[in-house]
Amino acid sequence: MSETIEQKCLSKGVKLTDQRRVIAQVMSESTDHPDVDELYNRVSKIDSKISIATVYRTVKLFEESGILAKHEFKGSKARYEELNEGHHDHLIDIKTGEIIEFVDEEIESLQKKVAEKHGYTLVDHKLELYGVKKK
Amino acid sequence: MSETIEQKCLSKGVKLTDQRRVIAQVMSESTDHPDVDELYNRVSKIDSKISIATVYRTVKLFEESGILAKHEFKGSKARYEELNEGHHDHLIDIKTGEIIEFVDEEIESLQKKVAEKHGYTLVDHKLELYGVKKK
DNA sequence: GTAGATGCAAAGTATTTGCGACAAG
DNA sequence: CTTGTCGCAAATACTTTGCATCTAC
Numbered sequence: 001m002s003e004t005i006e007q008k009c010l011s012k013g014v015k016l017t018d019q020r021r022v023i024a025q026v027m028s029e030s031t032d033h034p035d036v037d038e039l040y041n042r043v044s045k046i047d048s049k050i051s052i053a054t055v056y057r058t059v060k061l062f063e064e065s066g067i068l069a070k071h072e073f074k075g076s077k078a079r080y081e082e083l084n085e086g087h088h089d090h091l092i093d094i095k096t097g098e099i100i101e102f103v104d105e106e107i108e109s110l111q112k113k114v115a116e117k118h119g120y121t122l123v124d125h126k127l128e129l130y131g132v133k134k135k
Numbered sequence: 136m137s138e139t140i141e142q143k144c145l146s147k148g149v150k151l152t153d154q155r156r157v158i159a160q161v162m163s164e165s166t167d168h169p170d171v172d173e174l175y176n177r178v179s180k181i182d183s184k185i186s187i188a189t190v191y192r193t194v195k196l197f198e199e200s201g202i203l204a205k206h207e208f209k210g211s212k213a214r215y216e217e218l219n220e221g222h223h224d225h226l227i228d229i230k231t232g233e234i235i236e237f238v239d240e241e242i243e244s245l246q247k248k249v250a251e252k253h254g255y256t257l258v259d260h261k262l263e264l265y266g267v268k269k270k
Numbered sequence: 271g272t273a274g275a276t277g278c279a280a281a282g283t284a285t286t287t288g289c290g291a292c293a294a295g
Numbered sequence: 296c297t298t299g300t301c302g303c304a305a306a307t308a309c310t311t312t313g314c315a316t317c318t319a320c
Binding site: 187188195 | 309310311312318319320
């Protein structure tokens with residue numbers, strides 16, 4: 001098991017409050033990719049006094065601190081997931097909305113190569129595959 | 136030179152109006168990837184009576200008809216570009232916002248392979264590279 | 271002639287922010 | 296103590312929509 005979100009906050013100098021601890025806990029326990037509304041719902045069950053403004057402020061802060069990753073999949077709201085060492089991309093089922101995570105080293109290295117070819121150093125990338133389940 | 140947007144509308148059964156013709160013309164002449172506001176500005180210079188609601192309605196219609204492609208690059212507004220046969224992905228300069236188009240067949244086929252491996256048929260994908268210019 | 275398009279302003283979403291009260295370090 | 300955070304409600308940004316009118320086919 002790697003560092004918890006709380007530990008990451010400490011090591012990155014992000015002040016911990018009760019609200020942030022609850023949000024961190026909920027994100028850690030989420031295996032899906034909740035949007036802010038959904039996250040707010042889950043957080044509210046633990047502490048109903050936390051406002052949605054705080055949830056917005058916190059996910060933004062965590063994102064800027066490299067603790068959470070924000071995804072804006074096709075035409076839907078922003079969704080978040082915990083960022084761990086293992087980078088991965090997403091395959092989205094366009095029928096069900098299910099999200100599958102995957103890693104493909106070959107694609108990763110080709111991306112770097114493409115950027116280099118155009119005189120750029122690759123800093124970040126986004127790869128989303130949209131598909132339908134084969135019968 | 137390939138089909139104009141007007142021709143595409145005709146072949147796809149999209150009714151042509153003066154407003155749509157102006158929007159089509161502006162998009163054809165744009166070599167960048169304008170957002171709705173910018174498109175509205177350009178369109179207004181030709182016909183100042185066209186409303187922004189019509190611009191929104193038209194880009195949506197054109198997108199659904201496969202005439203325009205909508206992109207939602209990191210944290211910015213939706214941007215549009217004309218869709219031609221040649222599919223391509225984007226390399227975005229994170230310093231200047233400049234957008235470079237590229238095609239890499241190898242990555243394309245690997246994407247299909249990844250989807251297949253997970254039991255999916257690839258329907259669509261999004262690949263964005265973010266980089267900084269090398270000195 | 272009729273179904274669909276337009277302009278306008280009002281209504282929706284998603285997200286951010288000003289401010290006074292409050293809490294972490 | 297002091298700086299940053301919180302909750303609240305209002306504000307903002309982007310996009311959609313109801314309705315009366317108009318237009319392409």
